[in-house]
Amino acid sequence: DTSLTEVNSFSPSMPISPSSMINQYKFEDEPELRDLFITVDDPESHITAIETFITYRVVTKTSRGEFDSSEYEVRRRYQDFLWLKSKLEEAHPTLIIPPLPEKFIMKGMVERFSDEFIETRRKALHKFLNRIADHPTLTFNEDFKIFLTAQAWELSSHKKQGPSLLSRMGQTVRAVASSVRGVKNRPEMFTEMNDYMETFSQKINVLDKIAHRIYKEEREYFNEMKEYGPIHTLWSASEEDIADSLKGVASCIDKCCKATEKQMAGLSENLLPILHEYVLYSEILMGVLKRRDQIQGELDSKVDALANKKTEKDLFSEEIGKLEDKVECANNALKADWDRWKQNMQCDMRSTFTNVAENNLRYYEECLATWESFLASQTVDLHVEEDSEDRP
Amino acid sequence: MEDCLAKKMEITVSEAEKRTGRNAMNMQETYTAYLIETRAVESQSEGQCGPVDSLWRRYSEFELLRNYLSVTYPHIVVPPLPEKRADFVWHKLSADNMDPDFVERRRIGLENFLLRVASHPVLCQDKIFYSFLTQEGGWKEMVNETGFQLKADSRLKALNATFRVKNPDKRFTELKHYSDELQSVISHLLRVRARVADRLYGVYKVHGNYGRVFSEWSAIEKEMGDGLQSAGHHMDVYAASIDDILEEEEHYADQLKEYLFYAEALRAVCRKHELMQYDLEMAAQDLTSKKQQCEELATGTVRTFSLKGMTSKLFGQETPEQREAKIKVLEEQIQEGEEQLKSKNLEGRDFVKSAWADIERFKEQKNHDLKEALISYAVMQISMCKKGIQVWTNAKECFSKM
Numbered sequence: 089d090t091s092l093t094e095v096n097s098f099s100p101s102m103p104i105s106p107s108s109m110i111n112q113y114k115f116e117d118e119p120e121l122r123d124l125f126i127t128v129d130d131p132e133s134h135i136t137a138i139e140t141f142i143t144y145r146v147v148t149k150t151s152r153g154e155f156d157s158s159e160y161e162v163r164r165r166y167q168d169f170l171w172l173k174s175k176l177e178e179a180h181p182t183l184i185i186p187p188l189p190e191k192f193i194m195k196g197m198v199e200r201f202s203d204e205f206i207e208t209r210r211k212a213l214h215k216f217l218n219r220i221a222d223h224p225t226l227t228f229n230e231d232f233k234i235f236l237t238a239q240a241w242e243l244s245s246h247k248k249q250g251p252s253l254l255s256r257m258g259q260t261v262r263a264v265a266s267s268v269r270g271v272k273n274r275p276e277m278f279t280e281m282n283d284y285m286e287t288f289s290q291k292i293n294v295l296d297k298i299a300h301r302i303y304k305e306e307r308e309y310f311n312e313m314k315e316y317g318p319i320h321t322l323w324s325a326s327e328e329d330i331a332d333s334l335k336g337v338a339s340c341i342d343k344c345c346k347a348t349e350k351q352m353a354g355l356s357e358n359l360l361p362i363l364h365e366y367v368l369y370s371e372i373l374m375g376v377l378k379r380r381d382q383i384q385g386e387l388d389s390k391v392d393a394l395a396n397k398k399t400e401k402d403l404f405s406e407e408i409g410k411l412e413d414k415v416e417c418a419n420n421a422l423k424a425d426w427d428r429w430k431q432n433m434q435c436d437m438r439s440t441f442t443n444v445a446e447n448n449l450r451y452y453e454e455c456l457a458t459w460e461s462f463l464a465s466q467t468v469d470l471h472v473e474e475d476s477e478d479r480p
Numbered sequence: 481m482e483d484c485l486a487k488k489m490e491i492t493v494s495e496a497e498k499r500t501g502r503n504a505m506n507m508q509e510t511y512t513a514y515l516i517e518t519r520a521v522e523s524q525s526e527g528q529c530g531p532v533d534s535l536w537r538r539y540s541e542f543e544l545l546r547n548y549l550s551v552t553y554p555h556i557v558v559p560p561l562p563e564k565r566a567d568f569v570w571h572k573l574s575a576d577n578m579d580p581d582f583v584e585r586r587r588i589g590l591e592n593f594l595l596r597v598a599s600h601p602v603l604c605q606d607k608i609f610y611s612f613l614t615q616e617g618g619w620k621e622m623v624n625e626t627g628f629q630l631k632a633d634s635r636l637k638a639l640n641a642t643f644r645v646k647n648p649d650k651r652f653t654e655l656k657h658y659s660d661e662l663q664s665v666i667s668h669l670l671r672v673r674a675r676v677a678d679r680l681y682g683v684y685k686v687h688g689n690y691g692r693v694f695s696e697w698s699a700i701e702k703e704m705g706d707g708l709q710s711a712g713h714h715m716d717v718y719a720a721s722i723d724d725i726l727e728e729e730e731h732y733a734d735q736l737k738e739y740l741f742y743a744e745a746l747r748a749v750c751r752k753h754e755l756m757q758y759d760l761e762m763a764a765q766d767l768t769s770k771k772q773q774c775e776e777l778a779t780g781t782v783r784t785f786s787l788k789g790m791t792s793k794l795f796g797q798e799t800p801e802q803r804e805a806k807i808k809v810l811e812e813q814i815q816e817g818e819e820q821l822k823s824k825n826l827e828g829r830d831f832v833k834s835a836w837a838d839i840e841r842f843k844e845q846k847n848h849d850l851k852e853a854l855i856s857y858a859v860m861q862i863s864m865c866k867k868g869i870q871v872w873t874n875a876k877e878c879f880s881k882m
Binding site for chain 1: 658661662665666668669672673675676678679680682683686687689690693696697699700703704707711847850851854855857858859861862865866868869872873875876879880882
């Protein structure tokens, strides 16, 4: 089967870490049927008179017929990703569009355009495109295809078409207004979703804060530990009999220090980004629920208007019929996507937290081995010394 | 070692009690009293021991005892007392002298002090020490009657000697440097250890927040709920485990602290040597100058400049009778001086010999104790790692069931 060989021939060239490989497969119900592979890499700095910005290389490999070629390579900047996201939201108001990394980090943990920032963003952008590729509906979106395949100038001219910024803002205002009004006929299911999302949003935000706090505390611990080991080495310089023991302790502490560093890297590569994504997801989902309410609100207000007007009944009923279809589509789309999202979320949380536990296990096992080997080296000598006992 | 008190008597500081009383200025004060229990041990019988004797002492009485021992046995590295005030505290520990944890650790430290003294071949035979353990009333008066305070060297005198001594024993100079280094490195270590403990406490405790959030989150989840809830429980266990871990580490810190204070005791012996050596050098110098003076008077030659010499040149020399008298006085002084010098020399040599013997004993003790302490530290770390492995293994299982 050609699609299978595509999978096999492609995987060696994928430049990603094992953990994100796992993430890849999570999105897919049937990985063997994948026919669109995207990577985001190679950030490059561009300096013009007006601004400095980064572009990323987006490589697409596909066996789909609707693509003219089987391989594409384009460069995209963050703005382009923002554009794609808003186009997808526009086209599918009640689908759950994956989160984009934020414009800039407020907390100042990382400098704008520092290597760490760029790498974090690159990974997030990579995830964003792949999540869209794995989405049963979004993957066939036309703007998505253009994003992946168009050359820079083509994309710019395409972007200029379509509703303007102002009209998009209008949509958002209407959406907020309708949610404030409250939806009378909201199906039970969506009220449940709303309640769930409110609590989930709260909890995920707190978790995000806790995870960052843990990272911060570990960093402080690491900084103190760095100083701790060398003091023992310094001490050993003025001792004779116990110099070896002191040096042994110093070496153990230094090794544990390194293990701490590794453990912290694991946190920042895995737990922190995932929690952050789900913080963003909670905002996205609240938005989706609002938009669904707004669509229903349109129908409801038309129905109310009909109840008051006796003339133009036919016109109205056609419009209402269309709106009813719209509402039903939106509801079904959301329901399906919601179930899919919940499954993925469960999967993500399970693997992320399991990974955290494994990370910590590895840390403790490393430290344990270090101290046990020190202890073994010491007790060999101690048995020889145990003749002289002048301790009370 | 067979004769040492520790083998004949069981000594414990078993309790601590808060007391209020009036101090020397008749103001009310709160202090802690410690119960010292002693019991004679019959070495031959089948574990039969005598009745328990007990008395209460407060910290200031321990201090008095130690001062007495330091002055009376200046050639001995006298065991130190536990700290007077809580030092090297990390944030969770209280710096309050009345804090029960501090009092408890001090009780252990005081017991350790008594055991150290009781197992020292020289110190254990001291009568004042024995009375400290056994005689409740009138002990303070007894100590003061020994007049040991008079024998104490002034700090100023000691400092002076340190700077001016010309030929101290090289071994003592090296020992002095060693004790300075030991003091500096242990206090640095204790400070950093306290900071590390503080940070580690923070890491563990923040994990406790997971417990509450997981529990609240599990309420809205159907399939993930159980896994979250039970994982949260393990996070609580993890967060709570740090308290015991760090409390154990405090005992390790106390072991190091003892040797921090021992460094001061070592220093004291070096200081005594410097003082004695300086005394000796001064006495020798004095003797030399007197001999010289005598010679000058006898031969009439003035080799060194002296005001007397000048004035006698200006105002006329003294009479032969006056000169004779002077020479006589000087000759007496010289004889006295030579005897004193001889005894000082002997004293100095004895001091060096006995001090050095105790220093060797101390070195062995120190090496043994510190090595044991480092090993116990490793054991603590191992225990902490094992606890961590257990918690995270359990948590992993819960997470994988989410």
